[in-house]
Amino acid sequence: MRRTTAIRTGLSVILLLGTWATAGLVPATAAVPEPTATPQASTGLLTAMQKDLGLTQSQAKATLKAEKTATALEGDARRAAGASYGGSWFDADSGRLTVAVNSAERADDVRATGAAVRLVTHSAKELDAVKKRIDSLSAPAGVSSWHVDPKAGRVVLNIVASAQDDNGVQKFVERARKAGPVKVEKTSQAPTTFAAGTVGGDPYYTGNVRCSIGFSVHGGFVTAGHCGSAGASVRGWDNSAIGNFQGSSFPGNDYAWVSVGSGWWTVPVVLGWGAVPDQLVRGSAEAPIGASVCRSGSTTHWHCGRVLAKNETVNYSQGAVHQMTKTSVCAQGGDSGGSFISGDQAQGVTSGGWGNCSSGGETWHQPINEILGRYGLRLHTA
Known part of the structure; x- marks a missing residue:
């Protein structure tokens, strides 16, 4: 069923685009295409948003439209704020x-762009400097993650609840507070990567590991x-x-x-x-921040x-990873590397998280x- 769906989609892409990227193309300079003017949402996407986000169909449609407007507005609003910029987010309400x-x-000046405004104490530059100082510290396993929260106007430390009284965790929090404004929050589990093992979400294999394809690029996929390490060979869903x-x-x-080679090709799907x-x-x-996002992976498939x-x-237990985006989307082993997409805009590749798609959890993407x-x-x- 899945493979038939992917092939049918590929055929429709041929008809729409006229050409496909072929194996062996040389990567070019990175480019960030402008979003399309009108949100394009299938019935299935709206259904998934209703299920995972608790929205009605009309609310899902309105959310996609508002999120696209907010995404397009963010650059102008940030420039209007200048050095006083303290961060931004999409308010779903x-x-x-x-x-x-x-x-x-x-x-x-910011209101003139169409954005709402909240006055805060610290600029984003100041908070980023605090986070950078915390990044230089060695974190124990009981510290899950940390990020700048523009709503709170602080750097938020996520601590595994069962480890909050550990000496190492308490010392880390103490040192972090000396770096600047910090807020401590609790999480139920420590993060793990989702490896188990060129269409986004499709499985691939390297050694004994199964992961998921993120997005097609000209010449391959991310x-x-x-x-896998540089030089490692990769096998597809059909081995x-x-x-x-x-x-x-x-x-x-x-x-x-x-x-990508050996008769494989890339498609924007x-x-x-x-x-x-x-x-x-x-x-x-x-x-x-606050916008809806969906994920495709080879284990748990499609979730928002x-x-x-x-x-x-x-x-992570293997070491800290920086500049990640945290989401409320669930994932499990084998989903690593898979696609995060908002509307028709690529967002990132699945890294890891905690929980599962039965009881819920959180997932990060690069x-x-x-x-x-x-x-x-x-x-x-496309």
Whole structure:
């Protein structure tokens, strides 16, 4: 069923685009295409948003439209805020982008762009500096992650509840508080990567590991770095050779890219696994905090949630990974490397998280535009 769906989608892409990318293309400079003017949402996507986010169909449609407006507005609002910019997020209740500023003098300039304004004490630059100082500390296993929270105006430390009284955790929190404004929150579990093992969400294999394809780029696909080292060979869902890892980084980062050859080709598609129609990828405009986002992976297939935080440092047992985006989407082993997409815009590749898709949990992804820029890749778009 899944493979038939993917092939049918591929045929429709041929008809729409006229050409496909072929194996062996040389990667070009990273590019961030502009989002399409009108949100494109299939019935299946709206159904998934209703199920996972608790929305009605009309609310799901309105959410997608408002999120696209907020995404397009974010750059102008940030420029209007200037040095007083304290971060931004999408407010699902109001359907508007909210921008934090630490200067009342810039508030009217930001409002003029159409964004709502919240006055805060610290600028984003100040909070980023606090996070950078915390990044330099060695974190014990009981510290899950940390990120700048523009709503709270602080750096939030996520501590595993069962380890909150450990001496190492308490010392880390004490040192972190000396770095600047910090807020401590509890989480139920420590994060783990989702490796178990070129269409987004499809499985691939390297050694005894199964992971998931993230997004097609010209010449290959991007995925998670913990799934394989540079030079490692990759097999597809049918166990035939695809190519090799051309670049890989983990920990510190969690991204990689794989070349495509041996009769394989790339398409700008993310698998819907029958839950939704396979999704065309039209760009990589980054959705704001609070926006809806969906994930495709080879184990748990298609699930949706919201963006919870950006630029979060995640403390895996293998080492810390920086500049991650946290979401409320669930995932499980084998989903690593899979696609995170908001509407028709690529967001990132699945790294890890905690929980599962039966009881719920949280998952992090490595932002796609960072990966494209790091390796000089160009996203394959429809």
